[in-house]
Amino acid sequence: MIILNTRFVRYTRALVMFLIALIFLIPLVTADSTQPSLQDVIERLMVVENRLKESEELIKKQEIRINNQDVQINNQQLKINALVEEVAGLKAVIGTNRIKLTSNNREIKGLRRQVYVGNEKNGKKKKHLTESRINSFARGNSGISGKFPRQTVGGxxxxxxxxxxxxxxxxxxxxxxxxxxxxxxxxxxxxxxxxxxxxxxxxxxxxxxxxxxxxxxxxxxxxxxxxxxxxxxxxxxxxxxxxxxxxxxxxxxxxxxxxxxxxxxxxxxxxxxxxxxxxxxxxxxxxxxx
The missing domain is CATH 2.60.120.40 (Jelly Rolls)
Structure with missing residues (x-):
C-alpha cells in the first residue's frame, strides 16, 4: 500500500511540474514579433518555481494523510485479528461443552441402570445411588455450568x-x-x-x-x-x-x-x-x- 502510494505521488509530482513549465514556456516559443526580455524570462521562471514549491507542499500534505490512513488501517486489522481469535476460542469452548454433555448423559444413564438393577436384586434403593441424587445430578448437567466433578474434565x-x-x-x-x-x-x-x-x-x-x-x-x-x-x-x-x-x-x-x-x-x-x-x-x- 505505502509503495504504491509513493510511486503515485512521484508520477503526479513530475506531471504537475511538466504541465506548469509547458504553460509558461509556450508563450516564449510562439511569440511572433516581440521577443521577451531576460527580465521577463527570469520573472516567469520565478513564478514557475513558486508554483512548484506550492505543489510540493501539497504533495507532502497528501503523503502525511496517506501515511496516517495506513496506520489507521493497520490498527483496525489488529482489532479484527483479536476478534477472530476470540471467536475461535468460543468455538473451542462450545466443542468442549458438547463433549462434556455427552459424557455426563452417558454417566446418568449408567447410574439409572445401576439403580434399576439394584432394585431388582434387593428390592430397595442403595443409599449411594438414590433416584433423587441422580435427578439432581441431571439437573446440574443441563446448565453446563462448568462445576462438574474434576474427573469429568480429564483430571x-x-x-x-x-x-x-x-x-x-x-x-x-x-x-x-x-x-x-x-x-x-x-x-x-x-x-x-x-x-x-x-x-x-x-x-x-x-x-x-x-x-x-x-x-x-x-x-x-x-x-x-x-x-x-x-x-x-x-x-x-x-x-x-x-x-x-x-x-x-x-x-x-x-x-x-x-x-x-x-x-x-x-x-x-x-x-x-x-x-x-x-x-x-x-x-x-x-x-x-x-
Missing part, C-alpha cells in the same frame, strides 16, 4: 508452551507460543496463541520473554498478558550490549469465567523476541480451584 486444566524461533512484532500483535509441553484440557491453541477457559474458576498464569543484544545499543521487548482484550499485567526484557542476554516475566492469579480468552501480546512496534533453542520465551496456565 485438570494446565498448559505450558514456548516459542521456538526469533521474531519481530508489531504493536498489539499476539505472541504465538507454537511448541506445546503440556496442554491438559486442550484449552491452549498453538495456531492463535490464545487460551480459552474451559471451566470457571481460579487460574494461575505466568509468562516470560527473552532478549539477546545483536549489537551495542538498546534492544528490548515489552509484553502484556491480556484477558478478553484487557491488559492485566506486563513484563519486559532489555539489553544494551552485543550478545547480552535478558529475560523478563510476570505472574498473576485471577478468576476466569467459562469462555474467557487469555493471550500475550507485544506492547510496541519494532520489538524483537528471542526464541530458537534457548526456550526463554514461554507461556503457562494452571487451574487452581473452583
Amino acid at each position: 485438570g486444566i494446565a498448559f505450558t508452551a514456548f516459542l521456538d524461533h526469533d521474531g519481530d512484532y508489531g504493536a498489539g500483535q499476539t505472541i504465538t507460543f507454537n511448541k506445546i509441553i503440556t496442554n491438559d484440557g486442550n484449552g491452549y491453541n498453538t495456531h492463535t496463541g490464545v487460551f480459552t477457559c474451559p471451566e470457571e474458576g481460579m487460574y494461575l498464569f505466568t509468562f516470560f520473554v527473552g532478549e539477546r543484544g545483536e549489537m551495542d545499543g538498546v534492544t528490548q521487548i515489552w509484553a502484556d498478558l491480556v484477558i478478553n482484550s484487557n491488559n492485566v499485567i506486563d513484563a519486559f526484557a532489555e539489553t544494551r550490549q552485543f550478545q547480552e542476554d535478558a529475560q523478563g516475566g510476570n505472574t498473576v492469579v485471577i478468576r476466569l469465567k467459562l469462555g474467557d480468552s487469555v493471550w500475550v501480546r507485544s506492547r510496541f512496534a519494532g520489538h524483537h523476541i528471542e526464541g530458537d533453542q534457548t526456550r526463554t520465551t514461554s507461556f503457562t496456565g494452571l487451574y487452581l480451584y473452583p
Whole structure:
C-alpha cells in the first residue's frame, strides 16, 4: 500500500511540474514579433518555481494523510485479528461443552441402570445411588455450568508452551507460543496463541520473554498478558550490549469465567523476541480451584 502510494505521488509530482513549465514556456516559443526580455524570462521562471514549491507542499500534505490512513488501517486489522481469535476460542469452548454433555448423559444413564438393577436384586434403593441424587445430578448437567466433578474434565486444566524461533512484532500483535509441553484440557491453541477457559474458576498464569543484544545499543521487548482484550499485567526484557542476554516475566492469579480468552501480546512496534533453542520465551496456565 505505502509503495504504491509513493510511486503515485512521484508520477503526479513530475506531471504537475511538466504541465506548469509547458504553460509558461509556450508563450516564449510562439511569440511572433516581440521577443521577451531576460527580465521577463527570469520573472516567469520565478513564478514557475513558486508554483512548484506550492505543489510540493501539497504533495507532502497528501503523503502525511496517506501515511496516517495506513496506520489507521493497520490498527483496525489488529482489532479484527483479536476478534477472530476470540471467536475461535468460543468455538473451542462450545466443542468442549458438547463433549462434556455427552459424557455426563452417558454417566446418568449408567447410574439409572445401576439403580434399576439394584432394585431388582434387593428390592430397595442403595443409599449411594438414590433416584433423587441422580435427578439432581441431571439437573446440574443441563446448565453446563462448568462445576462438574474434576474427573469429568480429564483430571485438570494446565498448559505450558514456548516459542521456538526469533521474531519481530508489531504493536498489539499476539505472541504465538507454537511448541506445546503440556496442554491438559486442550484449552491452549498453538495456531492463535490464545487460551480459552474451559471451566470457571481460579487460574494461575505466568509468562516470560527473552532478549539477546545483536549489537551495542538498546534492544528490548515489552509484553502484556491480556484477558478478553484487557491488559492485566506486563513484563519486559532489555539489553544494551552485543550478545547480552535478558529475560523478563510476570505472574498473576485471577478468576476466569467459562469462555474467557487469555493471550500475550507485544506492547510496541519494532520489538524483537528471542526464541530458537534457548526456550526463554514461554507461556503457562494452571487451574487452581473452583
